[in-house]
Amino acid sequence: MDFRLGPAPEEVRSQIRAFLREHYTEEARERERREGNGHDWELFRKLAERGWVSAAWPREVGGGGRDPYEMLVFQWELGKAEFPWFGLLNNALVGRTLLELGSDWQRREVVPRIVRGEILVALGYSEPMAGSDVAAVQTAARRDGDGWIVDGQKIFTTQAHLAQYVFTLTRTNREVAKHKGLTVFLIPTDAPGVEIQPIRTVGGERTNAVYLSGVRVPDDLRVGEVDAGWKVVRYALGLEQGVGFADRMELFVERARAWARERNAQGERPIDDPRVRERLARASIHAEVAKLLRQRVAWLHATGQSERGEGPMAKLFSAEMFVEDVSDVMELLGPAGVLQHGEPGAIAEGYFEETFRGAPVTRIYGGSNEILRSQIAEGRLGLPRTR
Amino acid sequence: MDLSLSDEQRLIQSTFAEFLRREAPSAVVRAAEPLGFDASLWASFAKLGAVGVGVSEAEGGAGGGLLEMVLVAEEVGARLAPVPFVETAVAARLVADLASPQGPRIAALLEGSQLATLAPWDAAATPEQLVPAGGVAQVAIARAGDTVLAVPPPEGTRPASNLASAPLASWRIAAGDALVLARGTRAVQRFERALDEWRLLTAAALVGVTRGALALAVDYATHREQFGVPIGTFQAISHPLADAATWLDGARLLVQEAAWSAGEEPQRFPELCAMAFAFAAEIAPRIAETCLHVHGGYGFSVEYDVQLHYRRARGWALVGGGAAGELRRLGELQRDNLDASGVR
Numbered sequence: 001m002d003f004r005l006g007p008a009p010e011e012v013r014s015q016i017r018a019f020l021r022e023h024y025t026e027e028a029r030e031r032e033r034r035e036g037n038g039h040d041w042e043l044f045r046k047l048a049e050r051g052w053v054s055a056a057w058p059r060e061v062g063g064g065g066r067d068p069y070e071m072l073v074f075q076w077e078l079g080k081a082e083f084p085w086f087g088l089l090n091n092a093l094v095g096r097t098l099l100e101l102g103s104d105w106q107r108r109e110v111v112p113r114i115v116r117g118e119i120l121v122a123l124g125y126s127e128p129m130a131g132s133d134v135a136a137v138q139t140a141a142r143r144d145g146d147g148w149i150v151d152g153q154k155i156f157t158t159q160a161h162l163a164q165y166v167f168t169l170t171r172t173n174r175e176v177a178k179h180k181g182l183t184v185f186l187i188p189t190d191a192p193g194v195e196i197q198p199i200r201t202v203g204g205e206r207t208n209a210v211y212l213s214g215v216r217v218p219d220d221l222r223v224g225e226v227d228a229g230w231k232v233v234r235y236a237l238g239l240e241q242g243v244g245f246a247d248r249m250e251l252f253v254e255r256a257r258a259w260a261r262e263r264n265a266q267g268e269r270p271i272d273d274p275r276v277r278e279r280l281a282r283a284s285i286h287a288e289v290a291k292l293l294r295q296r297v298a299w300l301h302a303t304g305q306s307e308r309g310e311g312p313m314a315k316l317f318s319a320e321m322f323v324e325d326v327s328d329v330m331e332l333l334g335p336a337g338v339l340q341h342g343e344p345g346a347i348a349e350g351y352f353e354e355t356f357r358g359a360p361v362t363r364i365y366g367g368s369n370e371i372l373r374s375q376i377a378e379g380r381l382g383l384p385r386t387r
Numbered sequence: 388m389d390l391s392l393s394d395e396q397r398l399i400q401s402t403f404a405e406f407l408r409r410e411a412p413s414a415v416v417r418a419a420e421p422l423g424f425d426a427s428l429w430a431s432f433a434k435l436g437a438v439g440v441g442v443s444e445a446e447g448g449a450g451g452g453l454l455e456m457v458l459v460a461e462e463v464g465a466r467l468a469p470v471p472f473v474e475t476a477v478a479a480r481l482v483a484d485l486a487s488p489q490g491p492r493i494a495a496l497l498e499g500s501q502l503a504t505l506a507p508w509d510a511a512a513t514p515e516q517l518v519p520a521g522g523v524a525q526v527a528i529a530r531a532g533d534t535v536l537a538v539p540p541p542e543g544t545r546p547a548s549n550l551a552s553a554p555l556a557s558w559r560i561a562a563g564d565a566l567v568l569a570r571g572t573r574a575v576q577r578f579e580r581a582l583d584e585w586r587l588l589t590a591a592a593l594v595g596v597t598r599g600a601l602a603l604a605v606d607y608a609t610h611r612e613q614f615g616v617p618i619g620t621f622q623a624i625s626h627p628l629a630d631a632a633t634w635l636d637g638a639r640l641l642v643q644e645a646a647w648s649a650g651e652e653p654q655r656f657p658e659l660c661a662m663a664f665a666f667a668a669e670i671a672p673r674i675a676e677t678c679l680h681v682h683g684g685y686g687f688s689v690e691y692d693v694q695l696h697y698r699r700a701r702g703w704a705l706v707g708g709g710a711a712g713e714l715r716r717l718g719e720l721q722r723d724n725l726d727a728s729g730v731r
Contacts, residue, residue: 001454002389003644004651069388257725271725277718278711284721285662289637292644296636299390313633320630370626377625380632381605384617386625 005295009073012066016077019047024083032084033341033354036205039087039120039159048117053091061099062115068298079247087120087159089240094121094167097236101224110165110186121186122160124168124210125233127153132371134169135179135230139212141170147218150187154210156365161196161208163189165221167236168212173227182229186221187212203358237367244318245362246290249325252355253287256280256329259348276332283329286321293317309380312372319362319369326352326359390640392458399440399451400458406435407466413692419469420552424523432470433499438479446483447497453584453646457591461639464595464703465602467695471504471520471554473588478503478528481581487568490537491526501525505585506538507707510560519706521556522546528568528578529560535574536565551702583660589707590660590667591642593700597635597671600696604628604678607693611683624681631674638667658720665713668704675700 023043032040047053056071057063066074078085095114098106113119130136139152150170160166165186173181187194193215199207224232260271260280270276293314300307330337333347341350363369377383392400410428419425441456442448449455456476463472479496482503495501504520506529518527521544529536541564544556569577605628608619618624645659675697679686686693704710 001392001643001647002651003647005388261725271722274715274718277722278714281665281714281718281721285641285666285717288644288659288662289641289666292640293633293637295388296390296640299388302388303391309629309632310636313636316630317633317637370622373626373629374622376629376632377619381601381625381628383605383608383619383625383628386620386622 003292003295005069005073008067009069012070012073013077016074019050020077020081020083024081029082033204036201036203037087037159037162038084038205039162040084041120041162043083044085044087044120045117047085047088048091048115053088053117054095054115056092057096057099068301072295072298075243076247079245080251082248082251087162090123090159090167091115091117091121093236093239094123096239097167097232098223101232101235103220103222105220106186106223119164120159120162121165121167122157122163122189122208123236124154124157124160124166124187126156128155132368134233135182137169137171137182139168139170141172141183141185141217144216147216148185148222150185150212150215150217152212154212156199156207157196157210158205158207160189160210161198161206165189166210167223169229169233172229176227179230181227182233183226184223184229184232185217186223187215187217188221191215191217201361203361204354205358205361240366243366244290244294244314245322246287246294246314246318248355249283249287249290249318249322252322252326252329253280253284255348255351256283259333259352270332279328279332283321283325286317286325290314290318290321307379309376312367312375312379315366316369316372316376322362323359326356330356390643392454395451396455396458399449399455400462402435403437403459403462404465406432407462407468411466411468411470413467413695416467416469416695421548422522422546422554423469423552424471424554425469428468429470429502430499432468432472433497436497437470437472438475438499439497441476441480442483442493442497446493448479448483453587453649454643456584456588457642457646460588460591461595461598461642464592464597464699465599467596467599467699469552471502471523473585473592474504474520474524475499475502477581477585477588478505480584481505481528481577482568484577484581485535485568485574487537489566490528490568503528505529505581506558506560507582507585510536510562514561515557515559517547517555517706518558520554521558522554527558527560528581529565530575530578531560531562531565533570533572533575534562534567535569535578536560536562537568538565549702551699551706553699553702553706555706583657586664586707586713587642587645587660589703590638590645590663593667593671593703594635594639594642596696596700596703597631597638597667597674600675600678600693600700601628601631601635603691603693603696604631604681607682618681627677628681631677634670634674638663638670641666658717658724661713661717661720664707665710665717668707668713669710671700671704672697 051064055064055066059065091114125134127137141148141150168185168187172183193213195211197209297311297314336347339346374386439448440451444450491503502524503526504524506518506527508516510529510531527538529538541559547555549555608624611618641663645663648655648659679693679697685691
């Protein structure tokens with residue numbers, strides 16, 4: 001056994017840390033805090049120039065050929081810095097999917113622009129009536145001459161207001177089982193009939209509702225075969241699994257320890273209270289376990305082994321424990337724990353208050369924890385299909 | 388990174404798993420209650436080389452390390468085998484490490500004719516203490532202040548009936564009856580290191596206890612039908628079991644990382660052992676209770692094996708100080724490490 005990631009990932013770590021020190025300035029952080037876009041065009045393009053959009057793709061298809069450990073460290077350092085990198089993540093997922101399942105035209109014309117960071121693609125799966133049951137989408141695409149007309153509504157379409165395309169799951173056939181009548185399109189956000197409305201979240205992130213009314217989409221922008229959209233979405237979803245929040249848990253433990261070791265007005269340190277240090281010890285254990293579960297997923301991928309619930313486990317554990325630890329540590333902070341960033345006397349410049357607001361979504365997105373538990377029950381424990 | 392076991396490690400794992408599957412079915416576990424020790428199983432277990440898995444070949448052991456030992460401990464835990472593997476294996480390493488002309492002979496420990504254990508608490512402060520495996524051991528390695536001692540069982544020692552059916556006994560450790568094995572800072576460090584190993588192996592055994600309980604619950608949930616379907620189709624049943632599988636995998640990874648760190652990142656070893664024990668001691672009782680609960684009323688009956696796991700998951704954890712005691716220790720250790728590191 002060897003629990004070290006190895007020299008190449010550590011080299012990535014130094015590079016990314018240097019990049020963040022140089023470019024992720026206090027001003028950029030402040031902008032993200034204000035706008036909550038989860039995306040910063042300037043920084044995104046800088047990372048794209050350095051090849052990070054396609055870093056994980058095989059060299060044969062023009063990618064960077066980075067292995068799962070290098071990608072883990074790349075994502076870890078960005079996540080731990082709370083860098084707004086979701087746009088980069090989505091571009092990487094969609095670009096890779098287009099390479100695998102898209103048309104020659106898409107590979108030639110769209111993918112290079114995604115890779116260079118010229119354009120941004122948002123993910124359009126969820127709908128008001130189709131969340132975890134994503135195959136139940138109702139947004140309809142019907143043929144119209146050479147192209148298509150799309151009508152419907154998407155929700156939680158994060159970054160749609162910044163993106164050039166929404167990678168949109170639609171229904172093209174109502175006569176067949178729900179998984180079999182789906183088709184994916186790249187819908188241009190500047191097409192007539194596309195309307196994007198902001199949705200503000202408790203955590204401060206902005207997401208969107210996207211209304212599609214009679215939107216004309218050329219057939220060139222169809223991804224994969226007609227009625228084979230489930231295969232496309234499955235492929236794209238498969239690329240994003242097993243990430244979790246271990247990086248943010250590590251940051252959280254570091255920030256909590258820094259708070260606990262500072263002397264208050266009475267000259268006392270919270271960490272000298274056994275109640276505080278035992279609670280921090282617990283959080284540190286959870287962060288360590290979350291890291292191991294996540295590294296295990298990278299190891300499985302790096303060695304070409306198939307998963308049996310390990311990806312869902314990494315996400316499930318980290319989200320559950322992150323929410324619990326953040327909540328418990330908030331409880332220790334006392335009244336000043338409620339003060340927000342920028343307020344005099346705010347603890348850790350409002351870090352805990354912000355983190356507490358942002359925590360609940362970790363149990364919801366990227367596969368809700370209930371969906372993941374069913375995957376683990378069936379995939380790992382061999383229990384019958386559950387409902 | 389490599390999370391796979393070597394061929395040799397897999398061989399050790401499968402050898403002990405197979406041996407215990409054959410020799411320690413639940414009938415044997417039950418027959419050994421309440422003492423928690425089966426002399427005939429012990430003899431064949433020792434003959435298989437269990438005590439010396441982590442002792443060097445020069446000393447007559449198998450030349451393995453902590454990774455090999457945690458693999459065996461997990462198998463012992465999974466079968467609830469009534470043999471004091473954790474205590475005897477750690478004590479044998481300590482005896483070999485101390486290399487004292489006094490005290491137990493390593494050969495006798497390895498062949499299983501003499502059982503050695505550890506007295507976990509400093510006898511200078513806590514002379515009277517519950518000694519794990521103290522109900523069957525002929526000698527305990529103990530610490531009193533800066534001295535490491537080999538102590539015989541006090542006159543009239545008798546096994547104490549207990550929750551886990553573990554061979555526990557209360558010993559009054561008196562320096563007068565004891566042989567001095569070593570003195571001074573180095574000796575104390577070696578003893579403390581053995582205690583870290585004991586906590587780590589106890590954590591591994593708890594991972595095994597939990598794994599065994601989960602296997603019983605999954606099997607029951609797959610076959611037990613209510614409302615015309617297997618109860619495992621209900622998320623109220625399957626989701627807690629999915630959590631159990633996840634937390635269990637995490638505990639095993641943490642145990643294995645701690646064992647690995649002994650050789651590769653020794654500065655992290657004490658902290659990782661404490662983390663592994665605190666985490667295993669917290670989740671094992673909780674998961675065992677979930678697994679008992681999945682069995683409904685049957686789970687609460689003595690006849691069903693899940694109760695054997697339920698009692699040991701709490702009992703084995705508690706004898707090592709329990710999750711609460713270990714978090715207290717870990718919290719102090721982490722604060723002191725941070726303060727010493729100079730990190731602001």
